[in-house]
Amino acid sequence: MRAFTCGHCGQLVFFENSLCLRCSTELGFVPSRLEVVALTEERAAGLRRCANVTMAGCNWTLEANEPGPLCRSCRLTRTRPSDHDAEGLAAFVKAEGAKRRLLFGLFELGLGVETGGLQFDLLSSHSAPVATGHADGLITIDLAESDDARREARRAQMDEPYRTMLGHFRHEIGHYYWPILIEQTGELERWRELFGDERTDYGASLQRHYEQGPPADWSDRHVSAYATMHPWEDWAETFAHYLHIRDTLQTAAAFGLFVTGPRETGDPSLMAAPAEEDADDRSFTALISDWLPLTYALNAVNRSMGRDDLYPFALAPAVIEKLSFVHDRVRSGRLVAP
Ligand SMILES: [Zn+2]
Ligand SMILES: [Zn+2]
Ligand SMILES: [Zn+2]
Secondary structure, eight states: OOOOOTTTTTTTTTOOSSSSSTTTTEEETTTTTEEEEEEHHHHHTOOOOTTTTTTTTTBHHHESSSSSSSSGGGGEEEOOOOTOOOOHHHHHHHHHHHHHHHHHHHTTTTTTTTTTTTTEEOOTTTSSSOEEEETTEEEEEEEEGGGGGHHHHHHHHTOSOOOOOOHHHHHHHHHHHHHHHHHTTTTTHHHHHHHHHHTTTTHHHHHHHHHHOOOTTTGTOOOOGGGOOOOHEEEEEEEHHHHHHHHHHHHHHHTTOOOOOOOSSSSSGGGOOOSSSSSSGSSSSHHHHHHHHHHHHHHHHHHHHHHHOOOOOOOOOOHHHHHHEEEEEHHHHHHHHH
8 A cells, every 4th residue: 555645734644534634635535546635626627526435435536537426446336235234334334445455456556357347245144144255256245244353253263363354355356366367368277287276176175174174284385274275265365465465565665664674584585685676577586575574573563562463474485486476467467457
């Protein structure tokens, strides 16, 4: 994420702000420019708020040439909780916030969302069960996961080190990009060498995973235990981590946060000095040489506050190789999915 300032008074503001808390200037996010702007100064050019400002807590805007009334993010949501479902609607606001962060990261990487029929069903499992997942461009998210207590209970039950709404979105979008970045680009054979054969029976794999759990040595080759379930899940988990890494590195850079202190993270080949080039043009090895020391430092910072680690994962060499493949596919995906 970038660091944003109020266009009127210069105060640092967040991606989510619709108002400057210092000077009360109305703020809005412009997707085509990836900027938070002072709306009062841009309205003359035809910039207007998304109609979901209250319903979805949306601070995105539409430009003069865009059909209304919803922004690029809100337009992608096909189904939301009914007007009578107060609990579901509160969870919907949180989910839409995570979705906008997801989309920001995709736009920043040059990955398009308007091809492939991407849509979201954001459903509350209050009355009927909801299965989070992806099918043919449609991503379904269980809004119960917006509730901190329920999500934390599920995280503990599944023995996962990390579980967030944003993480769910980043995992599911990995499934969405699989046909676009792999299947349709002639990279399937190389992909199978790294992730395995996706023709493996999915239902049987799922059953095996929940009956037997992951293999004991799963962390040698996989970023998470769930990634061992099936090659498609390995891809989605790895893709989500790639988005975590790129976004967090960008945020650190936006605030001038570079680790210049201890950088020893166990692998001397990854100990290159921080590079200055644009992240898109850097090899993944260069990115990871910044990422590992940063995660050590931020995990230590979190522990100082009595919090869990910010990034509670260890990346084995085989996982870094998969992430590097994702990096290359995303860079070429800027061409196939504008
Ligand atoms: Zn201001
Ligand atoms: Zn919107
Ligand atoms: Zn999945």
